[in-house]
Amino acid sequence: MCYNRGVEFIAHKGEDSVYKKFLIWPLIVVASLLPVGISQGASKTNITNVRVVTRNDADTPFVRTVLDVTGPVQPRFAIDKSGYNIVVTIPNTNLSRSINPRPQVNQNVISRLELGNKGPHAEVRIRVPKAVNTKDLKVFTLDGNARQKISNRVVIDVNDKSGKVQQWSHWHDSKDSISKPFSESIKKDFKGRKPFAGPGRGDMIWPVKGVITSPFGYRIHPIYGRQILHSGMDIGVDYGTPVKAAMGGVVVEADWISGYGNAVVIDHGNGMTTLYGHNERLNVITGQTVKQGDIIAYAGSTGNSTGPHVHFEIRVNGEAVDPALYL
Known part of the structure; x- marks a missing residue:
């Protein structure tokens, strides 16, 4: 039926057909003048x-x-x-x-x-x-x-x-209790006064060479403005600085972690883990075995961060400890 009606419409002669002809052409002209985004739909x-x-x-x-x-x-x-x-x-x-x-x-x-x-x-x-x-x-x-x-x-x-x-x-x-959105437009130069040195046992190597911009312990959070326990050590470096595994082990996390940004967590056995946060990009995957000194990431300022640095964290049986004790 639809096909027949179409044929009848095309074959129709007379005043009505002329009227429709002149009515349709202005619509075509107007449509051709519309912006592409309207005629084709906004890009997805x-x-x-x-x-x-x-x-x-x-x-x-x-x-x-x-x-x-x-x-x-x-x-x-x-x-x-x-x-x-x-x-x-x-x-x-x-x-x-x-x-x-x-x-x-x-x-x-x-x-x-x-x-x-x-x-x-x-x-x-x-x-x-x-x-x-x-x-x-x-x-x-x-x-x-x-x-x-x-x-x-x-x-x-x-x-x-x-x-x-x-x-x-x-x-x-x-x-x-719920992660918070953060502003990636925050920019702040770090001014570290602590030298690159540690009083620890030397079981681990430093993941990067830089200045300690924030040690382990309670501090005023640079974004939230409240006194909070900082569970690791911040080491200021430039974007793209290679980040090395402080000790050999198995990568158990290599992904975006709330607050830490692009982060790597390595399990060293005996209840000890290390975390490397705020990286620009990662160089390992979950399940990968790494040796001490392997490049696992490249430093950046992702996550809750005010400038390029590495947040280095050590956990023993789930409890955060001062990294300076092991470096």
């Missing part, structure tokens, strides 16, 4: 990478999902009445085909995580084993940095409600 951003990590560096551990996107976006989220289902919508964004739509997650915090496209938008659907509310969820964006080769990011943090995730605290402050 793409999700190019997804990573999910369990972060236990705050008083309440959480699972962080980071989506790398090709441009600025404005995500929105909703929690259903039951509190068990979370939907994060990223308008005018497409999930790349290379992305795993069901990445592995910590089942204590998230039962299921699914990514997909719904019409012109990308969606992240999260099912949790225990009901959450808006205080247990944070969704925010981080700007990219072309010079440091950092993409724009959408970050989704979901608090652990099970109590089963072991805590690893960077900043011992109860006000920071």
